[in-house]
Amino acid sequence: xxSVDEHSVAHVETETEATIARNARNGLILxxxxxxxxxxxxxxxxxxxxxxxxxxxGGLNLALIYGMALIVFALVLALIYMWQCKAAKRKQ
Amino acid sequence: MIxxxxxxxxIIFAFFxxxxxxxxxxxxxxxxxxxxxxxxxxxxxxxxxGIAFAGDYLSAASFLGICGMISFFGYDGxxxxxxxxxxxxxxxxxxxxxxxxxxxxxxxxxxxxKFKSRGIKLTAAISTLIVSVFYLIPQMVxxxxxxxxxLGFPHHVGVLLVGFIVVVIVVTAGMVSTTYVQFIKGSLLVxxxxxxxxxxxxxxxxxxxxxxxxxxxxxKVLPAAEVLKKPGAELVPEQGPWTGKPYVRIKDTSTxxxxxxxxxxxxxxxxxxxxxxxxxxxxxxxxxxxxxxKPGEGDLRSIGRISELPGGVEKTGPLGPIEYLKTLxxxxxxxxxxxKIVEPNEVTTVYFQKKAKGEDLLLPGxxxxxxxxxxxxxxxxxxxxxxxxxxxxxTASLPHILIRxxxxxxxxSARKSTVVGIASIGFFYVLTLYLGLGAMxxxxxxxxxxxxxAPLLAKSFSPLLFAxxxxxxxxxxxxxxxxxxxxxxxxxxxxxxxxxxxxEMEDRKKVASGKVVAIIVGxxxxxxxxxxxxxxxxxxxxxxxxxxxxxxxxxxxxxxFWSRTTxxxxxxxxxxxxxxxxxxILLSAQAxxxxxxxxxxxxxxxxxxxxxxxxPLGFLVLVIVSLLTAKKKVAVPYETGTVKPVx
Numbered sequence: 001x002x003s004v005d006e007h008s009v010a011h012v013e014t015e016t017e018a019t020i021a022r023n024a025r026n027g028l029i030l031x032x033x034x035x036x037x038x039x040x041x042x043x044x045x046x047x048x049x050x051x052x053x054x055x056x057x058g059g060l061n062l063a064l065i066y067g068m069a070l071i072v073f074a075l076v077l078a079l080i081y082m083w084q085c086k087a088a089k090r091k092q
Numbered sequence: 093m094i095x096x097x098x099x100x101x102x103i104i105f106a107f108f109x110x111x112x113x114x115x116x117x118x119x120x121x122x123x124x125x126x127x128x129x130x131x132x133x134x135x136x137x138x139x140x141x142g143i144a145f146a147g148d149y150l151s152a153a154s155f156l157g158i159c160g161m162i163s164f165f166g167y168d169g170x171x172x173x174x175x176x177x178x179x180x181x182x183x184x185x186x187x188x189x190x191x192x193x194x195x196x197x198x199x200x201x202x203x204x205x206k207f208k209s210r211g212i213k214l215t216a217a218i219s220t221l222i223v224s225v226f227y228l229i230p231q232m233v234x235x236x237x238x239x240x241x242x243l244g245f246p247h248h249v250g251v252l253l254v255g256f257i258v259v260v261i262v263v264t265a266g267m268v269s270t271t272y273v274q275f276i277k278g279s280l281l282v283x284x285x286x287x288x289x290x291x292x293x294x295x296x297x298x299x300x301x302x303x304x305x306x307x308x309x310x311x312k313v314l315p316a317a318e319v320l321k322k323p324g325a326e327l328v329p330e331q332g333p334w335t336g337k338p339y340v341r342i343k344d345t346s347t348x349x350x351x352x353x354x355x356x357x358x359x360x361x362x363x364x365x366x367x368x369x370x371x372x373x374x375x376x377x378x379x380x381x382x383x384x385x386k387p388g389e390g391d392l393r394s395i396g397r398i399s400e401l402p403g404g405v406e407k408t409g410p411l412g413p414i415e416y417l418k419t420l421x422x423x424x425x426x427x428x429x430x431x432k433i434v435e436p437n438e439v440t441t442v443y444f445q446k447k448a449k450g451e452d453l454l455l456p457g458x459x460x461x462x463x464x465x466x467x468x469x470x471x472x473x474x475x476x477x478x479x480x481x482x483x484x485x486x487t488a489s490l491p492h493i494l495i496r497x498x499x500x501x502x503x504x505s506a507r508k509s510t511v512v513g514i515a516s517i518g519f520f521y522v523l524t525l526y527l528g529l530g531a532m533x534x535x536x537x538x539x540x541x542x543x544x545x546a547p548l549l550a551k552s553f554s555p556l557l558f559a560x561x562x563x564x565x566x567x568x569x570x571x572x573x574x575x576x577x578x579x580x581x582x583x584x585x586x587x588x589x590x591x592x593x594x595x596e597m598e599d600r601k602k603v604a605s606g607k608v609v610a611i612i613v614g615x616x617x618x619x620x621x622x623x624x625x626x627x628x629x630x631x632x633x634x635x636x637x638x639x640x641x642x643x644x645x646x647x648x649x650x651x652x653f654w655s656r657t658t659x660x661x662x663x664x665x666x667x668x669x670x671x672x673x674x675x676x677i678l679l680s681a682q683a684x685x686x687x688x689x690x691x692x693x694x695x696x697x698x699x700x701x702x703x704x705x706x707x708p709l710g711f712l713v714l715v716i717v718s719l720l721t722a723k724k725k726v727a728v729p730y731e732t733g734t735v736k737p738v739x
Contacts, residue, residue, distance in 0.1 A: 013193065013502050013503060014502060014504060015502075015503065015504060020189070020193075020503075023189070024189070024190075027184070027185035027186070027189075028185065028186070030185055031181060031182070031185035031186060034178070034181045034185075038178050038181075038480075038484060041174070042476070042477055042480045045171075045456045045457075045465055045476070046465060046473040046476055046477055047473065049455065049456065049457060049465055049466055052455055052456060053451070053455050058414060058418075059414075059418045059421070060414065060417055060418060060421065061421065061451070061454060061455060063167060063454065063455050063456055064167070064417060064454060067167075067170055067171075067173075067174050068522065070174050070177070070178060071173070071174065071177050071518045071521055071522055072518070074177060074178065074180065074181050074514055074518055075511075075514055075515055075518050077181065078181075078184055078510070078511045078514045078515075079511065081184065081185065081507075081511075082507070082508070082511055085504070085507060089504075
């Protein structure tokens with residue numbers, strides 16, 4: 001993948017190829033983690049609905065906890081990624 | 093239910109629209125080049141872009157549709173919230189930065205960065221157009237549906253109003269004004285929904301929702317004997333389509349009104365009050381009276397109430413977010429359903445109460461759409477998995493979202509703005525759960541239309557809040573429709589005209605052609621929005637997600653991660669993805685029922701959402717075609733006698 005497309009108008013990228021590659025790898029790892037979490041949710045809803053009714057803690061059922069967790073976890077992973085990218089840029 | 097035109101809502105809406113248009117004209121004076129028109133000159137700040145993502149993405153389907161579904165059916169609407177939000181993870185970790193690096197103005201630009209192929213540009217542009225139109229129709233229909241109860245105008249007025257305003261926004265300053273409209277709308281939506289949620293939590297839960305000193309949603313369940321023995325009560329015998337149904341019709345001989353009661357209790361010893369809408373000889377009657385608001389006329393009453401709180405209390409007082417959900421889980425709610433009874437010269441729709449336990453409602457599968465989750469039918473479960481996949485894969489494949497990436501300076505800004513988008517969109521979707529549940533228990537819902545749940549909830553607090561939320565709901569449509577028309581305009585003017593047909597145009601002409609296309613697309617959208625008034629809006633949004641994910645995602649991902657992708661592979665994947673998902677949808681049970689009016693059991697495909705099948709197939713087609721069209725290595729003899737491979 002080229003980092004600058006010579007045919008497009010020059011928007012200047014401030015990150016080097018190495019940084020981009022590192023960020024992409026980090027991104028994919030975090031992506032993989034989220035995908036597993038998401039698949040777990042969909043699988044349980046489809047094939048183990050009774051488990052979703054259980055109340056592990058806090059008095060709320062797993063469906064509510066897991067659902068909210070997916071939303072919150074998305075933001076958490078996004079912030080982790082931001083932090084990793086900042087660190088990578090500083091090393092650059 | 094009939095809604096009086098709320099003057100407050102009209103005024104606030106007019107204020108929003110005027111401000112937005114003034115802003116558009118001001119920004120338009122500076123946005124002259126193609127780069128400015130399509131990509132806001134790459135000068136949008138990442139924070140503004142992040143909120144604009146929210147304003148672009150959160151359409152009426154998210155705000156009204158999800159809250160409405162939760163208010164009527166419980167947890168299931170939240171499944172859409174989760175799926176819609178999860179899709180942004182694909183955008184952040186896979187698509188955002190490469191897309192920004194590889195493209196200029198449109199999705200086709202990015203896809204074609206490596207190959208410079210007209211085939212790719214054309215297919216990507218067509219895909220953009222098709223997805224944008226499929227997404228536009230439900231937005232325009234939504235505008236018409238909204239404008240009737242909120243602003244008091246008929247359906248087509250809403251469609252034309254939205255169409256006209258959006259065309260003006262897009263034509264004056266393209267992406268610049270679109271961005272700021274979306275930014276304003278995104279902020280307003282999130283802020284006011286947060287305020288509304290805070291008010292819901294502060295109000296707490298009660299078994300007696302009140303409007304001033306009037307008790308709301310106070311529907312009786314009485315012993316059958318008491319109802320039948322009331323003076324003047326005359327039992328109407330079961331006949332025709334009423335036979336065998338759990339209803340008892342009682343005519344009040346003093347007023348001449350026939351009321352319908354539903355049998356309740358284990359031995360049918362109770363009768364539950366219902367509401368009816370009867371259409372007879374072209375006239376409509378609500379609960380026995382001519383449907384209207386004048387004296388002597390009647391309307392349906394609002395619904396939505398808790399019948400039992402934990403501990404038998406009547407009200408809870410302010411609750412925290414977790415306590416709110418816990419309390420609902422331990423409560424019993426009164427939900428409403430409806431049934432149509434068709435006789436030769438009159439059609440009665442009966443709206444009846446049914447009790448539901450909170451612990452059951454706060455689990456997936458309580459709604460008709462997802463009831464398959466609770467049963468044994470594997471096809472229904474696959475349909476659910478397919479939908480969750482389409483939502484997950486679809487977000488990052490939507491052209492009007494992708495073009496937002498070109499408005500920021502560089503990929504670092506693209507990344508930051510996606511995070512801001514995730515934060516605001518995620519926060520909003522958490523709020524939808526509370527808005528929906530708050531509406532369910534507010535006593536203010538319309539039994540005929542769950543799209544109105546969120547605005548009516550606002551109305552139960554104050555007319556001012558209702559006016560503001562209604563105006564915001566309408567502005568919501570403006571934000572998304574602007575993005576869609578701009579994406580479509582880019583596809584035709586930039587991708588097809590400039591890059592495929594190679595029509596030579598100087599920069600100013602490119603902008604002009606973009607604007608002309610925007611006007612045409614706007615007009616087409618208005619026509620379709622009027623024609624498709626009766627079509628189910630969520631159905632169409634689901635279509636758009638499935639088509640986008642099937643056509644665009646395989647191409648984008650394989651281009652980024654597989655070096656042997658060829659230009660034919662990409663073009664083939666897009667074409668195959670588009671047509672296979674379209675064909676599947678047209679042959680599905682959902683289409684049979686809602687579009688053709690045929691028996692859904694005759695449907696050709698085993699489940700309605702194509703994603704689970706067409707997305708993987710898209711990848712497969714890309715791989716196969718790429719391998720078949722791979723450039724062959726040819727051995728050429730050198731003068732020294734050795735053989736060197738040449739590509």
